[in-house]
Amino acid sequence: MNPAGPLLLAGGGHSHALILKRWAMDPTRRPARPVLLINRCSSALYSGMVPALIAGIDPPEAAAINLRSLCDRAGVGFVQAEITGLDPGQRCLLLAERPPLRFGLISLDVGAISRPSAEGIAIKPLEPALAFIASEDPNSTNPFTVVGAGAAAMEVVLALRRRWPHRPLRLQTRSNGPGPLERRILLEALIDLVTTPEPTGGPWLLCTGSRAPIWLAASGLPVDGDGRLRTNAQLQVEGNEHIFASGDCAVMAAAPRPASGVWAVRAAIPLAWNLEASCLDRPLRPWRPQRQALQLIGDQQGRAWARWGRWQLGPSGWLWQWKRRIDRRFMAGFRSSEPMTASEPMACRGCAAKLPAQPLAAALEQAGLTGAPEDAARIEGDPPLLQSVDGFPALVSDPWLNGRLTTLHACSDLWACGVRVDSAQAIVTLPVLEAAEQQELLVQTLCGVRSVLEEQQAQLIGGHTLESRSEPPHCPSLGVQLSLCVNGRSAAPWSKGGIAHGDVLLLSRPLGTGVLFAAAMAGACQPEALDTVLQHMSRSQHRLLDQLEPHRQAIHACTDVTGFGLLGHLGEMLASSSPLRITLWTNRIPAYPEAMDRLAQGYASSLAPANRRSWQWLDGLIQLDDSPSQALLELLVDPQTCGPLLLACTETTAQTLTAEGPWIPIGNATADHG
Template sequence: QLGSAAANRAGERLLAAAAIPLERDAPAHALADLACTGSLAPAWLAAAGLPVDPGSGRVRTASSLEVVGRPGLFACGDCGLIDGQPRPPSGVWAVRAAPVLAANLKRSIDSPSRPLRPWRPQPFALQLLGDGGWHPAGPRALALFGPLAIGPHRWLWHWKQAIDQVFMERFTVLQPMGSRGKTEPMPCRGCAAKLSAAPLQAALGRLGAVAVPADDAAVVARLDDGALLLQSVDGFPALVDDPWLNARLTTLHACSDLWACGAPVESAQALVTLPAAAAAVQEELLVQTLAGVCSVLEPQGAVLLGGHTLEGRDGAGLSLALTVNGRVAPAQFWRKGPLQPGDVLLLSRPLGSGVLFAAAMAAAADPAWIEQALAVLQQSQAPLLPLLARHGCRACTDVTGFGLLGHLGEMIAASPAVRVALDWAAVPALPGALELLAAGVASSLAPANAAALALLEGVVQLAGPGPDGPEAAHRALLIDPQTCGPLLAALPAANAAAALQELRAAGFGAAALIGRVLA
């Protein structure tokens, strides 16, 4: 039942030529190797109370594509059926309905009193069907148009290929997400959404009386037992669409400030901004977000004390920020410095999350790269605290939005009369990061981070293989902003190799020794 007598005859000829027997008037329950069932609309359309065609389940609409009896709701393509002008569920009609649908959506929003544009679909659609290429002469195609059937012929196959190729080429070059036709990329999310260093430092400089701690977490109080109570705050707009995963990443990122100071996390509070939506949607987003937060806190024995919720306005999406609290003995409190000549710098895991997620927003990242990056970023670095302590960690920081060079610069600033020999070739990169950087892809925060490259003219000396130094991609990796970035720890040289071996055995297989502190 291919739509016309001519199409049926062509189908029988093709079956006979392929030596496939055709059985007529088969019993109702006869077994079949291939069942051609046609298409039905999904059951939820009728279950939702929409007016549907009894035979196909497709939503009934007026010629404007507006659902019958439901002003402002539209249906087209395989799920819609125009009353009085039924058409088969075919891509031809679905594609041609698009301009009418776009015009009427706009009219219903901008000018509700204006009549909607009617659509009169053509009665027939051309179908070019390839025969699978089994014929000795090569692939052919059959043309069906209303009561007509032509072929199969080779020239119809070439025609089909030309039409399909032109259509698909329209999708081969995708516009960067949010580019809106402009040359600048969409601002990145995650930790790359933080304010760049220059305006941050300028604002703090104008508030000279405000004490800002130089370490990753602030000392709030000294407790009766002598322990230091530490606190930090961090957060950003959602990096990924999955609210649970986004919350897990944000919480791991916030906890790393305390981990960089040698303190386990004991408690946290959350500030959740939810997009404007139906109450049930907001409830589900909040449940998933808080569950993601708890997935990080509970394995540490930490508790979520509470927090605050907001509804985002003016199109604001999901975002999450957390304050995290912990305590540490004064002797175990790691500051950013001072670094000691002879120390070795250990990086706990690879860099490159900034450029990878910037590329994902521009549809330029291999999905496997993003999956591999997310697997790394989801790994808690809490187990590193006792390990680094055993090997005599002297100073530590976490590499986040300002990139490796920016945060290394903060360690050097807290360390008078030292410089660092940085082995650029030893700095590990997430899969795909160097390829993207070499192609010119960069996070929107990277240009501001480039100010840290000035360190390479003084206190940071690049060392590594080759007389010409690092290529542009390796230099760009040093300023790439990181979400859930690695810890950068200074250890006595005598302990560094054993610490590295233990880190790798603990599941941080890409950990590396990347530099030495010099007088």
């Protein structure tokens, strides 16, 4: 019987991608336990379209499977992290720069890497190899050499010929490597064939076979000579019934097959069935793969040839068209058949889940809690204690990252006061799950919290846990709710009010988190754009206080831009300052990549409609120096999670801070003469 605990899908290879597609199409098949996919990138390249990507025929997004979006549709958590090892005895997956993930069951589809060599750049991992190719001069007279004897080397060098029509190209291979057909195709493409083993001049790209990641063999699991995990017919690693493996990192001991995307695709359904059966303690089914597979190899010039063992056909145009149809159909299967539209908003998470400003203000007034809002409460002492409370429903399905983001967001209230955080307490509400699964969610969440506090030499000094009484979501990690009380001390904290005539307004990072997460929920955000946003959001801004400390007296007001958007929080600053007029420089308002495009298409956070009340400031004390687009108006009220600091300082200080970075000047203040 399999123990309780999450099911981890380690790696975003073709087998796992197809399993996610299966669960997205039929959620009843997904195991009734937490499932997490762990991959170093938020997208995975489909190997069948990599040559066309290298050739420049297809854009990168055409060959990329959006793993984050696919996980969302499948009800599976997504963790973007580098896998560094596996401890079978402790049942935990080791990750770089974060705590290990424990599991009840695990499936490994982590791909392969090129065999190490003292010369050249390896084709695997693909991402650095593609960056290397992109950096090369297409018009160079320096020959570029592809090394390898298999179909991959042929496809890559022919793709490079399409990409670089005039650059000298060479294929270095064994003397008995290419057959007559391949030699003729190389000759027609003006690619030199080199069969001597001696190194040639110029850059090299190695397509010389692959091996599994070294950490698999280091785990003590049974592997073959190439470090691939040995499995039985049920795709379980030999001697380890709770560990499954598929794709290029594994080999079926009784029916070995070459490392190929073909076998990873074919293994997906047998692997899915056995993972589902294992979670239900049902008998597993053996898989009997066919001995050979048809290969379609394209020359990237409109022709392809077919290979089945020693039999070959082509090259011909119709085989090329057939291959292209197969590849496009495969990729189309990963796109949602029922995409959401901009007119179908979902309730947003993170700080966009906060109560709108109007009912909040009305409720506080009725409760007798009036006064100018500040980012942190001041408790008298020597020095005074500054305290703030913040939290929200899980923004992302990675519990460690969610713990980190929520803590960064909560700490930002104190940073906006110029105060360093020295301690915090946390309240964690967990979904109703098995005890082992709740424990793992709590461990990951608290480790994410501590990762932020330890960077600041602050402590987590206490907290409280609760169990939700609501039905857990399909992805249980999205059922975690975290709130924090953060503390710090300062004799002279900054306030929101105090903007002075002549001050310059500075932002510490771009805007657009709200719309990008809303677009991502609708399947309308490229994974690279969301990656960029998360990289900024997960970076602590506490080090900015070191930069600002020498200018403390020249900083007249500061806040952080969060749920009410730039206009809402700037309005709060103005309401607490002497009569002023703010001019915002339209072309200087920074936005994350894709944010303006998505706003122009009508995507918006579910809190944005309420925030639009802040546009009324533009009819009075806040002016724009140029006519704004509708997208810019929406950006000004876009709710931010882990948003920028917004400060007002003297012009001289603004020049210094802008030169040092990362500060962006967005406007200035002048006296309001009424």
